[in-house]
Amino acid sequence: MLFTSYSFIAFLALLFTVYYLVPRRFQWMLLLFASYLFYFIAGPTYVIYIFVTTLSTYLVSVKLESLNKAQSAYLAEHKDMSREEKKEYKASVKSKQRKWLAACLLFNFGILAVVKYTNFAIANINAVIGAFGGGTQLSFLKLALPLGISFYTFQTMGYIIDVYRGKHPAERNFFKLALFVSFFPQLIQGPISRFSDLAQTLYKEHSFDSRNISFGIERILWGYFKKVVLADRILVAVNTLIKNPDTYQGAYVLIGMLFYAYQLYADFTGGIDITIGIAQVLGIEVKENFHRPYFSKNIVEYWRRWHITMGTWFRDYLFYPLSVSKPMLNISKHSRRLFGEALGKRIPVYLSTFIVWFATGIWHGASWNFIVWGLMNCVVILISQELKPFYDWFHSRFNVAGKLYFKVFQIVRTVLLMSSIRMFDCYRDVPMTFRMFGTIFTRFSFKPFFDGSLLKLGLDLSDYIVLLAGLIVLTIVSVSQARGSVRRQLEKKPVLVRYAAYYALILSILVLGAYGVGYDSSQFIYNQF
Amino acid sequence: MDTLLRMLKGLHPDVDFETCETLIDDKILDSFDIITLVADINSEFDVTIPAEEIIPENFNSARALYALIERLSNED
Amino acid sequence: MMKKRKLIINITAVCLLIISLLLLQRLLMPKYVSAIVEGSLIEEYYQETTGHDVIFVGDCEVYESFSPITLWENYGITSYIRGSTQQLIWQSYYLLEETLQYEKPEVVVFNVLAMKYDKPQKEEYNRLTLDGMRLSPIKIKAIQASMTEKENLIDYIFPILRYHSRWDELTAEDFQYMFKKKKLFHNGYYMRVDVRPVTTVPEGRKLANYRFGDNAYYYLDKMVDLCRDNDIDLVLVKAPSLYPYWYDEWEAQIEEYAAKHDLLYINFLELIDEIGIDFNTDTYDGGLHMNLSGAEKLSVYLGKVLAENYGLKDHRNDDVYKEVWEEKVDFYYDMKAQQYYELEKYGYLKSFGAKPPTS
Numbered sequence: 001m002l003f004t005s006y007s008f009i010a011f012l013a014l015l016f017t018v019y020y021l022v023p024r025r026f027q028w029m030l031l032l033f034a035s036y037l038f039y040f041i042a043g044p045t046y047v048i049y050i051f052v053t054t055l056s057t058y059l060v061s062v063k064l065e066s067l068n069k070a071q072s073a074y075l076a077e078h079k080d081m082s083r084e085e086k087k088e089y090k091a092s093v094k095s096k097q098r099k100w101l102a103a104c105l106l107f108n109f110g111i112l113a114v115v116k117y118t119n120f121a122i123a124n125i126n127a128v129i130g131a132f133g134g135g136t137q138l139s140f141l142k143l144a145l146p147l148g149i150s151f152y153t154f155q156t157m158g159y160i161i162d163v164y165r166g167k168h169p170a171e172r173n174f175f176k177l178a179l180f181v182s183f184f185p186q187l188i189q190g191p192i193s194r195f196s197d198l199a200q201t202l203y204k205e206h207s208f209d210s211r212n213i214s215f216g217i218e219r220i221l222w223g224y225f226k227k228v229v230l231a232d233r234i235l236v237a238v239n240t241l242i243k244n245p246d247t248y249q250g251a252y253v254l255i256g257m258l259f260y261a262y263q264l265y266a267d268f269t270g271g272i273d274i275t276i277g278i279a280q281v282l283g284i285e286v287k288e289n290f291h292r293p294y295f296s297k298n299i300v301e302y303w304r305r306w307h308i309t310m311g312t313w314f315r316d317y318l319f320y321p322l323s324v325s326k327p328m329l330n331i332s333k334h335s336r337r338l339f340g341e342a343l344g345k346r347i348p349v350y351l352s353t354f355i356v357w358f359a360t361g362i363w364h365g366a367s368w369n370f371i372v373w374g375l376m377n378c379v380v381i382l383i384s385q386e387l388k389p390f391y392d393w394f395h396s397r398f399n400v401a402g403k404l405y406f407k408v409f410q411i412v413r414t415v416l417l418m419s420s421i422r423m424f425d426c427y428r429d430v431p432m433t434f435r436m437f438g439t440i441f442t443r444f445s446f447k448p449f450f451d452g453s454l455l456k457l458g459l460d461l462s463d464y465i466v467l468l469a470g471l472i473v474l475t476i477v478s479v480s481q482a483r484g485s486v487r488r489q490l491e492k493k494p495v496l497v498r499y500a501a502y503y504a505l506i507l508s509i510l511v512l513g514a515y516g517v518g519y520d521s522s523q524f525i526y527n528q529f
Numbered sequence: 530m531d532t533l534l535r536m537l538k539g540l541h542p543d544v545d546f547e548t549c550e551t552l553i554d555d556k557i558l559d560s561f562d563i564i565t566l567v568a569d570i571n572s573e574f575d576v577t578i579p580a581e582e583i584i585p586e587n588f589n590s591a592r593a594l595y596a597l598i599e600r601l602s603n604e605d
Numbered sequence: 606m607m608k609k610r611k612l613i614i615n616i617t618a619v620c621l622l623i624i625s626l627l628l629l630q631r632l633l634m635p636k637y638v639s640a641i642v643e644g645s646l647i648e649e650y651y652q653e654t655t656g657h658d659v660i661f662v663g664d665c666e667v668y669e670s671f672s673p674i675t676l677w678e679n680y681g682i683t684s685y686i687r688g689s690t691q692q693l694i695w696q697s698y699y700l701l702e703e704t705l706q707y708e709k710p711e712v713v714v715f716n717v718l719a720m721k722y723d724k725p726q727k728e729e730y731n732r733l734t735l736d737g738m739r740l741s742p743i744k745i746k747a748i749q750a751s752m753t754e755k756e757n758l759i760d761y762i763f764p765i766l767r768y769h770s771r772w773d774e775l776t777a778e779d780f781q782y783m784f785k786k787k788k789l790f791h792n793g794y795y796m797r798v799d800v801r802p803v804t805t806v807p808e809g810r811k812l813a814n815y816r817f818g819d820n821a822y823y824y825l826d827k828m829v830d831l832c833r834d835n836d837i838d839l840v841l842v843k844a845p846s847l848y849p850y851w852y853d854e855w856e857a858q859i860e861e862y863a864a865k866h867d868l869l870y871i872n873f874l875e876l877i878d879e880i881g882i883d884f885n886t887d888t889y890d891g892g893l894h895m896n897l898s899g900a901e902k903l904s905v906y907l908g909k910v911l912a913e914n915y916g917l918k919d920h921r922n923d924d925v926y927k928e929v930w931e932e933k934v935d936f937y938y939d940m941k942a943q944q945y946y947e948l949e950k951y952g953y954l955k956s957f958g959a960k961p962p963t964s
Contacts, residue, residue, distance in 0.1 A: 006759055165581035300559065315560060321580035323564040324571070332568045348568065349561055385561060462773035499618050506622065511629065511769045517728055517755060 001041055003188060003274050004228055004515065011038070016281055024205035028179055031202075031282065035184040039147060042187075046146035049115070053108050054174075054181045057156050060104040061163045061170035061177075064097050068166075101164045105157055112153045115143050120366035148187035150363060154313055156181050159195045161317055168196050176203055185275040189268065191289040191309035198286070206283030215487045216280030221505045222477075223273025224513075230470040231267035232514035234259050236458040242426040245436055250443030253423075253436045255454070260426060261419040262471070265294065268307075292478045297410035299380050302418055310363075314356050323352040353378055369433065373424035380417065466512055530595050536569050537591060546591045553585040563588060570594075576601040628783075630765035633772060634736070636782040638789070642958035643668075643690045645789050647700070647737025650687055652788070655929050656708040658917050659684035661793065662697040663716030666844035669894040670716075670873070673792035674937045675904035677930050680912045681919030686793030689737070691730040694719040694824040699747035701828065703738065705835060712915050713832055714840045714907075717859050717870075718849065720825065723818025725753045735761060791937050796897055798944040799954055803884040803892040809850030817858055829866050838869075838915050845873040845882055845903070847892035869914065873903060880906050897941065 001008045015034050022030055039047055071093045075086070122138045129136065159180065163170045171177040179202060180195060241248045241256035248256065272289045279286040289308050296302035303311050322328060328348050336344030354375070361374020400406040420437065427433040448454065455461065480486050490498055537546040540562050544552075552558045558566070567578045576598055587597045637644030646668060659682055661667045668688035676682040687700045697715060704710075725731070731751045738744045740762065748761045760767045771779075790796075832839040841863055843851060851874060863870035873880070880902050884892055887899030895903065911917055920926040944954055953959050 006757060165579075167581060304556075316580070316583075319560060320564070320583045324567045324578060324580055324583070329568060329571060333572070345565060345568075349564060352564065353561075460773070495614060502618075503622060503625070507625070507629070510626070510765060511633070511772050513769065516760065516767055516770065 001038060003271060004224070004232075007041075012278065019206075019282060020208050024207065027206055027282075028176065028203045031183065032175055032179040035179065035182040035187075038184040039182060039187065042147040043144070049111065049146040049149060050152060050182055051178075053111065053153060053156055054178045056104055056107055057160050057181070058171075058174050058177050060100050061160055062172070063100050064160075064163055065170045067093055067097050067100075097164060101160060104160050108153055108157060112149055115145060115149060117362070117366045118143060151186060151190050151192055152181050154310075154363075155186070155192045158192065158313060158317055162195055168199075171195070171199070179203075185278045186286070189271045189275070190307075191272065191275070191287060192313050193286060193309065198284075201283070201285045204283070209283065212283055213281050216277045216282075218487050218490075218502070218505075219273050219277030219280060221277075221502070221509065223270040223275075223277060224509050225505055226266040226270030226273065226470075226474070228509055228513035228515055230467060230474075231263050231270060233459070233463055234263045234266075234467055236463075236514070237454075238263050238426075240457040245427060245432060249436065249439040251440070251445055251448045252453075253440050254444075255448065256426065257419045257423055260422065261294075261415065262467070264422070264425075266470075266474075292481060294415055295411055295478065296414050297407065298414055299377070299384055299417060302414055303377070303381075306418075310360070314360055318359060319352055319356045322355060323348060328352060350382055353382060357381075368430050369424045369427070372430045372433075373421060376421045376424070380421070530591070532573060533570070533595055533598070534591055536566060536573070540565065550590040552591075553589050558588060570598060574598050574602065626765065630763070630768075631783050632775070632779055633768045634764055635768065635771065636778050636786065637733075638778055638782050638786060639956060640958060641733070642789055643795065644733045645737070645786060646689050646793060646795070647687070647734060648739075648786075649737075649788065649790055650685060650704075650793065651739060653685065653792075655683065655926055656710070657683045657685040657792075658711045658920075659714060659911060660701065660704055660710040660712075661686040661688060661714045661716075662692070662701050663688050663714075664692040664719055665690055665894060666718055666846055667692075667714070667716040667842075668790075668793055668795050669797070669896075670844040670846075670900055670903050671714075671907060672794050672796075672897070672900045672904045674794070674934055675901045676908045676911075677921075678934065679905055680908040680917070681921035682908055682911060682917050683920055683926060683930070684792060688716075688793055689734040691722075691726060692719060692734050693722050693726060693751065694821050694828075695750040696731075696734050696747055698824045698828050698831070699743050699750070700734075700738070702831060703741065703743045703747075705831075706741075706743070709835060710837060711917060712838045712840060712911055713828075714842055715828065717841050717843055718846075718851070720817045720821045720859070721849070721855070723820045725751055728753050728756055731756070732767070736764060788936065791933065791940075794900065796937070796940055796944065797889040797894070797954065797957070797959070798897045798941060799889045799948055799959065800886055800896060800898075801889055801891050802886070803847060803888060806847045806892055807850070809852055812852070812854075815852060815854035815858075817855070825862070829868070840911070841868055841870040842907075843870075843872040843874060844895070845877050845899075846894060847884070869910075871907070871910065876906065 001011065011034075015030075019027055019030055036047065039050060071090065074089070075081070081089070119140045122140055126137045129138075159177075162168055171180065176199075180193075180198060183193075183198070183202065186193065238256060238259045241252055241259065269290045276286045276288070287309065291305040291308065293302055293306035296305050328351070331351065332344070332348040334344075335347040338344065339347070357374040357378035358371060359374075360377070361371040364370040364373070395401050423437060424430065424433050427436055454464070459467075477486055480489060483489070490501060534546055537544070541557065544557055546552075549555075549557065563583060567583070571577055578597070578601065582597060582601075587593050635641075635644065643665070659676070661671060661684065665688065668686045671684075671686060673682075673684040673686065676684050687697075687704060689696075692700075697719060701713060731753070735744065735748055735751060738747065744761075745758070748758055752758070757766075829839060831837075841859060843856075843859070851872075856872065859870060859872075862868075873882075882895075882899055882902060887895055887902065889896040912919075920930075944957060947953075947955050947957070951961075953961050955961075
């Protein structure tokens with residue numbers, strides 16, 4: 001079920017109603033039922049995957065806890081152990097726990113790897129075989145992707161790692177864990193939640209709070225506005241531009257790049273708005289995933305503000321563990337010795353960063369495009385790290401740091417940079433992406449902007465007016481957000497203003513929405529995850 | 530404590546590590562700083578800071594970081 | 606007290622929203638007054654105040670081949686043509702079923718060309734036929750039988766979901782006819798006085814399979830049963846259109862079916878000479894459809910057959926009918942004059958949905 005389908009809206013309406021009619025202690029069970037129902041409708045056989053992940057994680061988490069309990073009991077019984085003996089014993093228990101954790105991670109990431117990346121691996125193996133003149137080619141498997149497998153696997157593995165680390169106790173109620181894993185609003189595009197955050201609010205009893213509900217509905221409407229009126233509309237032009245690379249080069253590539261930046265923002269943040277809004281109506285708090293990302297002044301800041309939960313997941317569960325792991329510390333020691341302090345210090349950092357971005361790229365998709373995209377991000381981040389001394393010198397020479405025009409320059413630079421890197425999402429393969437990017441410079445012309453070519457991409461003038469108005473509205477809302485929640489600000493305004501805003505939202509979604517016969521209803525871009 | 534302050538100043542000479550309590554919250558230390566720091570601390574103080582201790586509570590101030598180091602040394 | 610006030614405000618707001626959505630829906634729906642006038646055919650039926658002894662159902666061959674005014678003038682037969690563009694047989698069936706909710710005719714006439722369509726066809730044509738129907742359980746069934754893959758029932762119940770994209774195509778006409786339309790037809794007959802003689806007629810292509818589909822037969826059977834259950838005489842006709850091509854194999858099936866179910870079947874293609882149809886003067890689009898001249902000729906013939914075979918009453922002396930039909934007759938001849946005037950002035954029927962002639 002897409003967010004933007006009639007059946008989903010009907011599903012939501014029904015769920016919201018029943019949710020506040022059932023006794024409050026059954027609310028989380030209702031959500032579990034609804035989540036599995038939602039998953040079942042997406043594809044009956046896929047339920048097995050999410051169930052298996054839940055079960056395996058549950059069993060391992062229980063095992064980890066029982067090992068802890070055994071350890072405490074043993075230590076209490078054997079108070080006479082020496083410090084050395086205690087250390088040894090604890091280490092052995094920890095090692096056992098690590099083995100169980102590894103098994104769980106291997107198993108569940110393994111499922112993800114097989115389902116998502118087998119065909120990619122096969123394609124590459126075939127390419128290598130072909131390069132060596134071999135005749136045989138492995139055939140591809142017919143595997144369809146269970147809905148949200150990238151999201152729920154990561155979310156659940158984060159949970160088991162947290163249990164291992166002692167961050168919070170294991171959830172002893174299997175069904176409560178199942179709800180955490182399968183909470184349906186998050187299945188489509190995330191966010192990737194932490195158990196310690198979500199568990200606070202997911203299982204509570206929720207009473208009918210009209211403020212929460214109206215805020216939630218406003219958020220949902222705002223998300224639909226971005227998705228249906230803006231993202232789906234500009235998608236038409238984006239598709240025309242990127243699906244016909246032979247026709248649209250030079251300035252068109254630049255236009256496509258910027259349109260895609262608009263579209264991805266509206267689509268992704270809109271979807272998250274709908275997710276968080278739905279949760280809010282249910283009285284559940286889901287953490288934000290975006291923080292006005294296009295106002296970032298550099299790439300490092302951008303990745304703190306775009307797809308936040310993915311960034312923090314990779315940071316906490318891959319980057320830090322990797323960079324402070326024994327092997328990496330050894331590398332650090334040896335490279336410092338071999339290459340000197342300056343270079344030696346950098347090697348572990350760069351290596352860890354490279355690995356994390358490789359993983360981030362491949363998490364997005366089973367293709368070289370995404371891997372190269374990830375690595376491009378890595379390269380730019382590392383370069384900006386290296387340029388720090390230069391930036392410091394620059395700011396000491398020229399007093400531009402706080403000035404508005406400089407901030408604008410930084411923002412524009414970042415938007416252009418990130419939009420360029422994102423081009424790997426668009427074109428068929430890596431060489432083509434580079435080639436098309438090159439044509440921006442080699443074949444640039446101002447003509448397309450003025451000779452009406454923009455009206456031949458599938459959008460007419462009224463569409464562009466809507467998109468421009470949308471852009472203005474988005475900017476105003478983003479800027480207002482800096483002063484605090486927009487909904488709270490709206491709450492304070494007179495009744496007429498408030499209702500005018502609601503009407504405007506609802507009517508624009510219904511009338512201006514790019515849906516229905518004549519429009520191609522597009523999937524959320526992150527739906528194949 | 531002085532050793533620790535020396536290390537911190539080595540990363541950002543212009544920051545007042547003695548009093549600042551929002552090193553992470555204000556993004557004064559970024560992830561690169563942190564892992565460089567961790568590697569240095571591990572070798573200098575002969576402790577092993579595990580990944581799960583890399584949380585804002587431990588890194589927001591020099592004092593909190595020192596407390597972490599002491600705790601880890603005592604546990605050994 | 607604050608709560609009560611809030612509740613009132615909220616309820617008012619919701620009501621206001623619903624009303625504005627309904628108004629918007631009326632505004633955004635295409636009016637079919639100056640272009641594609643055929644879209645207005647179905648809904649005009651509900652304006653009728655008196656009954657009809659003959660009901661026609663079917664596609665464009667039915668609303669262009671017969672003139673209810675001629676039937677009235679010559680035989681006093683009251684009739685209505687519930688036809689529409691590319692009306693499919695299940696749509697004809699449900700339109701008939703719906704008509705029976707309003708009245709009970711003596712005779713139903715169905716044009717059999719629609720038998721060639723076994724499955725849902727085009728969304729646009731579905732709309733032309735279905736949007737004009739009043740919402741009812743029968744309409745729902747018609748929609749479900751007609752929907753193509755990309756369509757949804759909810760798009761028909763709330764047409765704003767289908768027509769919202771017209772927001773940047775609105776014209777004065779959309780505002781003018783938001784609530785009431787002007788009368789365009791003559792009991793379902795779409796008058797065209799212009800003439801375009803037949804030049805060439807494309808030869809019918811060879812088909813892989815000539816047998817009409819099961820779904821088409823299913824609905825034809827249903828139509829037969831419906832008429833039988835209601836004591837109505839069903840008459841099958843085939844209009845004398847030269848295109849789409851009417852295959853001998855199709856003709857054979859209809860003849861067989863009519864014989865089997867004891868139905869009268871008139872193939873006007875075979876009566877062209879007898880009736881005196883002249884394809885130089887009687888068609889407005891080179892043989893696809895009859896114009897006024899052709900329709901009147903056919904109606905004179907059909908009226909005689911119906912009156913003789915089914916003992917239809919001559920209502921010309923009935924005061925109630927006389928008053929109503931005199932108005933219709935006046936409207937008919939007024940439009941005829943108006944159309945000839947436009948033909949003279951513009952060379953084509955500018956305000957009657959015709960397209961300017963390509964040079």
